[in-house]
Amino acid sequence: MRPLSEEAELRLQHGGPPGGHDVLATDADGAVTGYARLELGDGTEDAEAELVVAPGARRRGTGRALLTRLEELAAGRPLRVWAHGDLPAATALATGRGYTRARVLLQMRRPLGDADLTEGPALPAGVSVAAFRPGRDEAAWLRLNARAFAAHPEQGAWTPEDLELREAEPWFDPAGFLLAWRGDRDAGGTLLGAHWTKVHPPGDAGPDAVGEVYVLGIDPDTQGLGLGRALTVRGLAHLRGRGLDEVLLYVEEDNSAAVALYGRTGFTPYAVDVSWRRTP
Structure with a gap:
């Protein structure tokens, strides 16, 4: 850990x-x-x-x-x-x-070499996936992030400065930051979902390099179209294309829908973080 x-x-x-x-x-x-x-x-x-x-x-x-x-x-x-x-x-x-337990954050992992990830589920009609463009897609992604994580105490409150800090990190790779657009992204298109992946160097999350489903967010109005699974699989395929053998993610234990989605994609529980709370 x-x-x-x-x-x-x-x-x-x-x-x-x-x-x-x-x-x-x-x-x-x-x-x-x-x-x-x-x-x-x-x-x-x-x-x-x-x-x-x-x-x-x-x-x-x-x-x-x-x-x-x-x-x-x-x-x-x-x-x-x-x-x-x-x-x-x-x-x-x-x-x-x-103190009593207030939140439980699951770390889940899965291998990348045990399934065919070359073709993900079909995208909804009129939706295409393209890599993030630094300097152009920040505002659209921040709007999506705020909507997708409106109930999340940290993720949904990200600011342009929070995003800028991460874009400056050595691990940042826009090719692994996948955006799902409906319509022309340069002519009034709508960002419906995103899968931002990350690669941990050897020694950071294990002896070898490990991929991460860093942020997977879907606009609430788009739920039910299968876009979450489609973006998940495409992100995993990108990570395996980087030569990685394993991928991790973090998810709230009580987010049963997300835990079930990841379980169907081959993830299993690996470790647990706990937030303890005390009221004086």
């Missing part, structure tokens, strides 16, 4: 919005033994954090000390803390402090 989310890593590199705090735990020699990131936002929602403890510093009170500091900085607000990996020690720490 990766110790931090992509969002936390990006904020370490580039900073974040007002209200963010980075918290370090160190040993007597000054070596970092733990890290936590807290987002307070605008004060209208729960404070949200994630924390990680170096393997060699576990069972020494480091996680407890970091959590205590996060609670102090939250200043009486409800606090959610992500634990990457549903580990017994994290569960014991959280439940012992009065």
